[in-house]
Amino acid sequence: MLKLMKYEFRKQMFSKMVIAIILGVLVGYFAVMNIMDKEQNAAVALGLMFFVMMVAAFYVSMESLVVYGKDLKTKQSYMLFLVPQSSYKILGAKMIAAVLQIFFTMAIYIVTLGLCGMIYLMKYSNIKQMLEFLKEIFEVSFDMQIDFWLVFKVLSSMFILWVFIVILGIFAETLMNTVLTRGKLTSFLSVVMYIFIFWAVARVESGIYDGMIAANISNAVANAIDIIYYLVVDVALYIASAWLIDKKLSV
Amino acid sequence: MLECSNLKKVYLNKTAVEDISLTLEKGRIYALLGPNGSGKTTFMKMISGLVKPTHGTIEYEGMPIGVQSKKDIAYMSTEPFFYSFMTVESVGKYYKDFFEDFDEDKYVKLIGEMELNMKDKVNKLSSGMSAKLKIAATMARNAKLYLLDEPLNGIDIIAREKIITTILNAASDDSTIVISTHLVDELEAVIDSVVFIKDGKSVIYGDAEQIREQRGKSIVELYKEIYG
Numbered sequence: 256m257l258k259l260m261k262y263e264f265r266k267q268m269f270s271k272m273v274i275a276i277i278l279g280v281l282v283g284y285f286a287v288m289n290i291m292d293k294e295q296n297a298a299v300a301l302g303l304m305f306f307v308m309m310v311a312a313f314y315v316s317m318e319s320l321v322v323y324g325k326d327l328k329t330k331q332s333y334m335l336f337l338v339p340q341s342s343y344k345i346l347g348a349k350m351i352a353a354v355l356q357i358f359f360t361m362a363i364y365i366v367t368l369g370l371c372g373m374i375y376l377m378k379y380s381n382i383k384q385m386l387e388f389l390k391e392i393f394e395v396s397f398d399m400q401i402d403f404w405l406v407f408k409v410l411s412s413m414f415i416l417w418v419f420i421v422i423l424g425i426f427a428e429t430l431m432n433t434v435l436t437r438g439k440l441t442s443f444l445s446v447v448m449y450i451f452i453f454w455a456v457a458r459v460e461s462g463i464y465d466g467m468i469a470a471n472i473s474n475a476v477a478n479a480i481d482i483i484y485y486l487v488v489d490v491a492l493y494i495a496s497a498w499l500i501d502k503k504l505s506v
Numbered sequence: 507m508l509e510c511s512n513l514k515k516v517y518l519n520k521t522a523v524e525d526i527s528l529t530l531e532k533g534r535i536y537a538l539l540g541p542n543g544s545g546k547t548t549f550m551k552m553i554s555g556l557v558k559p560t561h562g563t564i565e566y567e568g569m570p571i572g573v574q575s576k577k578d579i580a581y582m583s584t585e586p587f588f589y590s591f592m593t594v595e596s597v598g599k600y601y602k603d604f605f606e607d608f609d610e611d612k613y614v615k616l617i618g619e620m621e622l623n624m625k626d627k628v629n630k631l632s633s634g635m636s637a638k639l640k641i642a643a644t645m646a647r648n649a650k651l652y653l654l655d656e657p658l659n660g661i662d663i664i665a666r667e668k669i670i671t672t673i674l675n676a677a678s679d680d681s682t683i684v685i686s687t688h689l690v691d692e693l694e695a696v697i698d699s700v701v702f703i704k705d706g707k708s709v710i711y712g713d714a715e716q717i718r719e720q721r722g723k724s725i726v727e728l729y730k731e732i733y734g
């Protein structure tokens with residue numbers, strides 16, 4: 256399985272390098288602007304970094320799906336489906352690689368922000384001042400008050416949702432290439448089905464969450480159950496996709 | 507070694523394989539003959555596990571097609587299929603990573619014989635070079651069953667002899683080779699058995715020598731008679 260994952264990483268390594276280089280250049284610009292005491296330009300660099308991060312997050316998710324689509328539809332599928340490994344291992348490797356790439360991209364973000372923090376610390380030698388500066392940027396750029404606990408919760412929820420979006424996408428593509436025969440309406444149907452499943456899963460989740468809050472279950476426990484719920488859905492989608500590949504896929 | 511019963515494959519409203527039932531025996535070289543679109547590729551892909559039959563069964567050594575059969579069966583498609591980021595060298599590493607029967611030394615030797623360069627990127631290779639790389643990677647496996655889909659396609663006349671020799675070198679009492687082709691005359695001398703496929707059905711199937719004797723015709727002449 257590790258070997259399968261190794262090749263999954265190889266397929267998508269280039270985009271991570273590009274993201275890292277772009278963010279690296281912006282960090283450099285941020286550093287220079289700080290040295291030159293041009294705080295406004297430094298804030299612009301930081302704003303640009305957040306923008307690149309958001310676009311890259313979307314791209315990384317889409318890239319996993321595009322690569323999976325190629326693995327199902329083009330001749331390159333032979334490379335994957337001729338190897339003597341079960342569909343559960345092949346898809347498992349793909350999904351773990353996709354999740355790790357999300358982690359890896361987030362790690363690039365954390366390193367980027369860490370570097371910015373270090374640059375700022377080197378200049379002011381004051382964490383409190385740095386956090387105030389960050390709050391200021393958020394207030395000025397996004398007109399919002401910053402709460403770091405809330406930031407952590409938002410980031411973890413984003414990660415869970417990000418993983419769910421990718422795994423649901425993999426399931427939809429598998430369905431499109433197995434059960435739904437490749438007709439004129441196949442792509443449209445798979446998009447409709449994707450949206451429907453997304454909506455249904457979110458609705459059930461919201462119902463469970465509301466129920467837990469009504470039952471006076473603490474916020475932390477409710478959040479943990481929320482994460483478990485998405486994990487269960489992800490595993491169910493994985494099993495369904497691997498089963499479809501095993502029984503129905505022709506490449 | 508391999509038994510197919512009433513194989514059928516339907517894509518939407520097109521029937522690629524209508525009804526094929528045959529048995530492949532150990533140590534023989536089979537020619538799978540038929541024009542383009544006759545169902546040869548789909549049939550091979552079903553044996554290699556890439557395509558699921560709509561109907562019928564395939565048993566390899568008494569087991570359905572799956573992980574175990576993929577360990578023993580080496581399929582070479584007619585089109586290039588390597589990842590575009592790969593080099594000739596990394597194709598070998600990929601095969602070594604996934605196929606226990608892959609012989610690295612044999613691969614290096616075959617790459618040399620095919621006049622390929624280990625550092626060349628696969629997406630920069632000409633169609634002829636690409637075809638040679640497919641052959642080298644597939645034949646470097648010590649597989650029990652080789653399925654070669656149009657192995658001479660895109661190969662120049664000079665190199666064809668080398669390819670045929672490479673294929674014959676893999677032939678042994680333990681291994682079976684199935685070659686799909688429409689270049690019948692180049693393979694007539696080396697094949698043991700023949701399967702003629704027409705419109706997704708096997709129309710003639712058996713020992714090549716017996717067929718020649720019974721029909722009083724060479725395989726090439728029969729080919730022209732059936733598909734002409």
